[in-house]
Amino acid sequence: MDEVAKVREKIDIVALISEYLSLKKAGRNFKTNCPFHNEKTPSFIISPERQIWHCFGCQKGGDCFTFLMDYENLEFIEALRILAKKAGIELSESVFTKTETSxxxxxxxxxxxxxxxxxxxxxxxxxxxxxxxxxxxxxxxxxxxxxxxxxxxxxxxxxxxxxxxxxxxxxxxxxxxxxxxxxxxxxxxxxxxxxxxxxxxxxxxxxxxxxxxxxxxxxxxxxxxxxxxxxxxxHKGTVFFGLNMAKDEIKKTGQAVIVEGEFDVISCFSIGIKNVIALKGTALTEDQATLISRFAQKVTLCLDQDEAGFEAIVRSLPSLEKKGLTTTVILLGEFKDPDDAIKKDPVFFKKAVKNDVGVYDFLIDSFLKKFGNTTSEGKKKIGDSILPLIGGIENQIVKEHYLKILSNTLDTSFENLMLEMEKILKKETSKKTAISAKTARDRTEILEEYLLSLILQSEDVKKSYESSDKILSDYNFKLPSHRKIYDNLSNYFAKYEEFNGKIFSEFIPKEIIPIFDTCFLFPIPKFEEPEKFERELKSVARELRLTFLKNKIKDTNLNLKTKSKEKDGEVIEKLQRELSDLISLLSKS
CATH class of the missing domain: 3.90.980.10 (DNA primase, catalytic core, N-terminal domain)
Incomplete structure (x- = not known):
């Protein structure tokens, strides 16, 4: 076994990923929200048996090395070093040749x-x-x-x-x-x-x-x-100044205070506020929001008190909202930035940090001061400015809360605001490039994959395989790869009583391992009772068999019509018997 394989063997992928993400047990596997794209329903699955991970949303996947490389933006040699240290394995110099030095x-x-x-x-x-x-x-x-x-x-x-x-x-x-x-x-x-x-x-x-x-x-x-x-x-849009110093305090407090400049960070550290990092750029990017969401649940913006700082808050908000981060703002009053406030009145600044306000409260108040609500034009400008931002709020309760506040502020009905917000959001949606739909897969292929997922992820794989096999009988899988996986279950259980995904993968040709992994990791529904799982398994198997029989009847009918024209009595009689048998099987299914 080479050194890379030794490291892979020693690292437990569930333990590794749980250092970065909160995992939830899901049958034989674990699941969580994917760290590589925005999603509400967890589709990031980790298999302790196969020691692999896969996201069914963005289609990324791999082993302990690829996870660390993708998550930490590392090259392989860097990930190997980190994991070898974790595993307590000392790597030989031959691993790090000059050509391998990244x-x-x-x-x-x-x-x-x-x-x-x-x-x-x-x-x-x-x-x-x-x-x-x-x-x-x-x-x-x-x-x-x-x-x-x-x-x-x-x-x-x-x-x-x-x-x-x-x-x-x-x-x-x-x-x-x-x-x-x-x-x-x-x-x-x-x-x-x-x-x-x-x-x-x-x-x-x-x-x-x-x-x-x-x-x-x-x-x-x-x-x-x-x-x-x-x-x-x-890459400028992926970096924070001071994150290496602040990350532990951010994790501890669950809050990241984001400022604009290096001197702002250093001044905060000088008075004991250590969960502070600085933007590198004019507004927070999606990459930065993704990075900070790994450490914090709440982001508090303390940017310069000028027009540029205000615009940075507005532009940063959609990225923070997409990651589900609670966002607040620190009000600095007459001071131009955190460094200025700390130098002149550190007690005031500490109080301002404690008295942060919700970002949407801050924005409504700011637009109100800027445009005024005494004229129709002022009200329109406030609505045009704030409604696209409120429309981006993921939580419907929070969204409704701010629409009600805005309704009172502008002295207009809640329904009118909803209509205007929907119009604005429709306009914005129409500007976006349409994403081409994925090629639809045949329902039979989807059902075959789902059946294999149910079998492979069940508590008793052998029992589930035998139960479905009684129904499928002579069913011929549409995809050869699905057939090979299914048939090899029989070969596996001829040798082993208990199912193990890692051992079973050795029974399968290498070229279809990715398809097996997909079935083995696919997020199946949670069944509270074994009986419900059994019903689902049998229902899928029956639908596949019925579809198979109906297709065979259809093909036999077409064949019979062709042979009838040729007046081949012996063949016609044989096909009629086949058709009769198939119809009989269908009626019993």
Whole structure:
């Protein structure tokens, strides 16, 4: 057994996935809502016997390695390292040959070296003296927080880091360009970040994905912040600043406070509020909402108190709503952002965090202040602004609650608001690209798959197989793959008394293993009593047999008509007997 197989054998997939998701027992399997797409009904199934998972909504699936790769956005070699450590297996050096070292891993290493360089420049080198003074005196960030967040400084000299990485650390020019640390200019490599406070951007596993660089002197002549360009490990819309530091506190409290800037996060940490992360972008994306939903049930937005901050709240809301996250807003009053509030009145800020308000209450109040409700035009603007957002609320009780509040605010009937909301939502729906419908499968194929699922997932597989076999008799499965799975149950029970999915899979040709896995994992209904399950099993088997007999009768009739024209008496007599037998079987079924 190779090392990869040893790791796979040692890892229990149910235990692994339950570290990330809340699982519920479903017969022989476990189920939960899929973390890779939005769904209300759980279709993500995990099999402890087969040590596999599959989502029947988005069709993703695999083993312990593919789950970790998809969930954590890792390459195989990274997932192998993590799972080997979990399993207590020490991997040999041969597993990590130079050709196997992933591009992602190389970029992570490069970013770590670059971060150490930036941090050294800020804290130990004369070049960083002014930047350090700015952080300590102007921003009131103490040395402890500078160390905690690994803050650094990029030299004004445009090739300091590039030269260090190429000449001292022996990275290739292409490597540092691929990492987004440098770029090519006239045959030379030049530092991407120059004369900026440097904030490393960590993922939740403490890998440095990239950097955010902020200028010291904010005169509006150049961009205040510059982020690493997209690389194989950094994508702006999937990242939060500070998540590596905040994730444990977010899990503990069930709440994530989302702010705009790095200094906002650091200031919150300075007064003991540690469930805080910062957006990288102008609004929360679906990827970010998915990521944060793994740690929190509630998101509290504390964005800048300007038009851009307000628009960011509006644009972020649909993504948060899709993930079923409760969303609230912190009101900062006269302060422009969290950092400003904490510097001037930390007691006020702590109270504001405790007194957060529901996002829809905040929006209704904000639109009311902006447009007023004394004129028909003002009321229309409020309705046009808020109704699409209320229409996106998943919970119908919550939706009705806010429609009633809006009805009172605008002094209009609940029914009128419902009509307007439906009109707006219809318009928005018509703008979306129509999704082509999946090719409909034949009902017989669906029933065959369902029958196999019922048998394979039953408490007593042998009994269920024998019960259905009495009904199916000479039934000929429409799909050969279904026939092979069904027939091999007989072969399996000739050797074994108890059913085990892992052992049974060895009886099946490799090419139909995916079809077996689908049947073995398909989410069947929950049957409270064994009798109800038995009735369902027999009902499906009977329908398949009846359909089979009806089709045979139809084919025999057509054949009989053809032979009647040929006047072949012997064949006609034989077909008539067959037809009579089939009709008799049908009447008894």
């Amino acid at each position: 591009k992602k891993e190389k970029i992570y290493n490069l970013n770590r070296v670059a971060s150490e360089f930036y941090h050294y420049i800020l804290t130990k080198h004369p070049v960083g003296k002014m930047a350090l003074s700015y952080l300590l005196k102007t921003r009131k960030i103490d040395q402890r927080l500078i160390e905690t967040f690994k803050i650094g400084f990029s030299s004004r000299e445009g090739r300091a880091l590039s030269n260090y990485l190429v000449n001292k650390k022996k990275y290739s020019k292409q490597d540092i360009i691929d990492a987004g640390i440098s770029f090519a200019r006239e045959g030379r490599v030049v530092d991407f970040f120059r004369s900026r406070i440097m904030f490393p951007l960590f993922d939740q596993r403490d890998n440095i994905m990239g950097f955010s660089g902020r200028i010291i002197d904010d005169k509006g002549e150049i961009s205040k912040y510059v982020n690493t360009k997209d690389t194989p490990v950094y």
